[in-house]
Amino acid sequence: MEENDFVAIWLEETGNPAIERLSQLNLAIAAKAAAAIANNELTEQDLAIALDVNPDEIKRWLTGRHTFSMTIITEIAAKLEVLPE
Template sequence: MEENDFVSIWLEESGNPAIEELTQLNLDVASKAAKTLADKGLSANDLAVSLDINPDEIKRWLIGRHPFSIKIIKEIAGTLADY
């Protein structure tokens, strides 16, 4: 893609709405997961042990620094439902 084409200029000036929407959805999921953990009296480490995932990765998800995959969302939902 050329540096001066219309799409590149528009994205640079206005951002990408799809990426912004996905970022907001990811933050919403992270917020809901963190709230559910707190409501159930669980920690990020408890979730990490249940999912057999590195606790640092769980912490990155919960602060919105790592995107959730559909697979992980389902695993988290299933795990939290079991508590």
């Protein structure tokens, strides 16, 4: 890191609020999606079909090993009628 790289220094000292918020949103929507699957007696396969994605992708989402795009968050919210906090 360069001595005068103020952005990098600021990020190192304070973190990136946008990335932190996205991380929190990912965890929240994954938890809500998992609960919605359980409450609606859906399977991961059902969600994969509804969202037109590979079932393995659903597994990665629900275990927190993959982040959601805003498009996918919107689609999950619409399909499962859940809204991120």
